[in-house]
Amino acid sequence: MLKALFHILIFPGLSFLFVFGFFAEYVDRKLYARLQNRIGPPWFQPLADFIKLISKQEIIPEEADNNVFKLMPLLALAASSVAILYIPISGERSVFSFNGDVIVVLYLLTIPTFAYFLGGWYSRSVYSMIGAVRSLTQLFAYEVPLFLCILASAMLADTWSLSGIAAFYNQHIGYWFCNIIGFVVALICLLGKLEKVPFDIPEAETEIVAGSFTEYNGRLLAFIRMSFNVEMVVGASLLAAVFLPFGLNLAPAGVLICYLIQVLIIIVAISFLRTLFARLRLDQMINFCWKYLAPLAFLQVLFNLTLKVVLPR
C-alpha cells in the first residue's frame, strides 16, 4: 500500500513527472531560444508560469459545458501521468508490467488528445472548435505510423510488454540497428502528438488564436500546459524504452542516469526539429503522414517480420 502510494505520488509518479516535465520544458524553450540567437528564459520559467497560472482568477465561459470544460484538463494530465507506470525507467522492469502494456501505454497517450478535443469542442468558441477538430484530424494521420513502428519493434522482440522489449534489445544490441527507420518515423509522429511546430496545426496562433485552449485560463490552462509537459516526458520515455534501450544492466543509479540522458536526447531532437521547420497545412501534414510515414512504418514491419524468420534467436 505504502509502496504503491510512493510509486504513484513520488518516484515514477506525479512529483518526478512534474519536476522532470518542468525541466523538459525549460530545455526545450532554452534550446529553441539559443538556436534563434536569443538568450532564452531562465531556469525557473516553467515553474513561475505554472504558479502564476494556478493563482489566477478562473473564468468559465457562459456558453461552455461547465463539467466537461473543467474535467478535461485533469483527465489529460491523469492519463499521461499513469502511462509512466508501465514504462521501464529505473531497471529492467517497470512498476506495473504485464504482457500487453505496450498497447495500454499507446492508448493512454491517446486519451490527452481526445481530452483536448472534448475540452475545445465544449468551450463553444469558434476558434476552439476549429482547433479541436484539427487536433482530432491530425490524430488520424500520425497515430497509425506511430503504433506500427512501436509494434514492429515489439514484434522483433517477440513480447508485448515494454519491459520485455527493453530487456530484449538490451541483450541483443545488434538488433537495435534494425529499428532505425522506426525510430525516425516515431520521433516525427511524436512531434504531431505533442503538437510541436511542424505539426502545431491545432493551436496555430497566427490563424486560430490558441486552438482548443482559446477559452482556457487560470488553473485549467496550467493543467493543460502541465499535461503537455508530462506527455512530452512520457512520449520521450516510451521512445527511449523501445528504441534506445541501453545501459539497463548497470546499477540502479546508472540506469536512471542512462534513462535521463536518453530522454534528454529525444527532447533535444524535438527542439531541433521544432526550430528547423515551419508549420505545415493540415492537408500537407496528412499527405505527408500517409504518403511517407505510413509506408515507411509498413516497411519496418515487413523488415522485422523477415528478420524474425531469417535471423537466429
Place this chain on the structure above:
Amino acid sequence: MGIISKIINWSRLKSPWVLHFNTGACNACDIEIIAALTPRYDLERFGVVLKATPRHADVLLCSGPVTKQIESRLLRIYEQMSEPKFVVAVGTCACSGGVFNGCYNVAGGINSVIPVSAYIPGCPASPKAIIDGVVKLLQSLEAKPKSKRPGGKK
C-alpha cells in the same frame, strides 16, 4: 499569508504574458511593440510571451487613441482577461489621445475606457522605452504586493 503570497507575487513578476491590441493606432506603435518582441531584444528572458487570446494574458498592451468604434470591443477584451490584469498604454495617443484628442470619432486615451497601470509616451514609443515601461510596472508591483492595479493614475 506570508510566504505563499510572496511566491505568487514572485511568479507574477517573472511571467507576464502580454496581449497586443490595436485600439486605433496608426501602426507605428504596433511595429515598435512587435520589434520589442523580436530576438534582438529577446523579452522571453524576462518571461514575457506574446499570447493571442485575452484569456491567457496578464498584460494588455494597447496602442493608439480609443476610437468610438473600438470602445466596446476594448472593454470586452478587458473583461475577458482574468484577474490580476494590467493595462499598459503604449504611445502618446494611447496615453492621452494625442493629436486625435477631441476628434468626433475618438473617445480619448485608454484611461477614458479602462483603468491603465502604466503609461509609455513616445510617437512612436521605442522598443527600449516599452521594455523600460513594463519593467517599471513590474517594479511597482514588487513594492506593493497587495494593490491590484498599481499606479492607476499618472
